[in-house]
Amino acid sequence: xxxxxxxxxxxxxxxxxxxxxxxxxxxxxxxxxxxxxxxxxxxxxxxxxxxxxxxxxxxxxxxxxxxxxxxxxxxxxxxxxxxxxxxxxxxxxxxxxxxxxxxxxxxxxx
Amino acid sequence: xxxxxxxxxxxxxxxxxxxxxxxxxxxxxxxxxxxxxxxxxxxxxxxxxxxxxxxxxxxxxxxxxxxxxxxxxxxxxxxxxxxxxxxxxxxxxxxxxxxxxxxxxxxxxxxxxxx
Numbered sequence: 001x002x003x004x005x006x007x008x009x010x011x012x013x014x015x016x017x018x019x020x021x022x023x024x025x026x027x028x029x030x031x032x033x034x035x036x037x038x039x040x041x042x043x044x045x046x047x048x049x050x051x052x053x054x055x056x057x058x059x060x061x062x063x064x065x066x067x068x069x070x071x072x073x074x075x076x077x078x079x080x081x082x083x084x085x086x087x088x089x090x091x092x093x094x095x096x097x098x099x100x101x102x103x104x105x106x107x108x109x110x
Numbered sequence: 111x112x113x114x115x116x117x118x119x120x121x122x123x124x125x126x127x128x129x130x131x132x133x134x135x136x137x138x139x140x141x142x143x144x145x146x147x148x149x150x151x152x153x154x155x156x157x158x159x160x161x162x163x164x165x166x167x168x169x170x171x172x173x174x175x176x177x178x179x180x181x182x183x184x185x186x187x188x189x190x191x192x193x194x195x196x197x198x199x200x201x202x203x204x205x206x207x208x209x210x211x212x213x214x215x216x217x218x219x220x221x222x223x224x225x
Binding site: 034036038041042043044045046049085087097098099100101102103 | 114116144146153154155156159201203205213214215216217218219221
């Protein structure tokens with residue numbers, strides 16, 4: 001079973017920041033938080049991951065709470081092309097299997 | 111990032127035939143690859159873990175004799191759907207562990223339609 005809880009869907013206005021929350025209260029010390037997204041009829045796309053520090057890359061920022069029980073993915077300036085299903089996953093390093101939950105369906109509106 | 115390809119991108123076949131789907135890591139070696147299935151409006155479901163040079167590990171409820179997995183090299187894993195039936199119609203996606211060991215990269219998926 002997936003170890004994360006995410007809202008089913010969210011809306012965001014184009015150009016605004018999209019903040020996607022994720023709860024992972026049972027995360028263990030050696031598990032990372034990963035975020036992927038899936039645009040319709042495509043394979044999942046890696047966005048970002050972190051262990052306990054906040055992370056930023058060209059796509060997004062990842063904010064992890066100090067107790068690591070929740071995190072937030074931030075898309076700083078959402079565009080229409082960011083409309084997708086976003087999956088928050090906790091997992092040990094890359095060699096371990098990924099169990100997907102239901103994810104959050106993000107709708108970016110003009 | 112590392113690139114994973116799948117072939118074919120889509121396939122239509124008759125009921126009772128077998129279909130082979132290839133998953134390749136194009137610019138890195140992957141000792142471990144994963145196969146997923148996704149039905150419309152549902153999330154990805156892990157089917158099996160494929161390890162180079164050894165037998166695949168199947169998730170509970172997945173028939174290993176129906177979904178044959180071969181991982182003969184560090185860049186290629188294949189999934190063969192044997193005696194396909196309409197209920198096997200789905201979107202099949204593979205992934206491979208990246209060179210750093212912390213990332214997994216997903217293929218673009220293969221849409222299988224069984225008539």
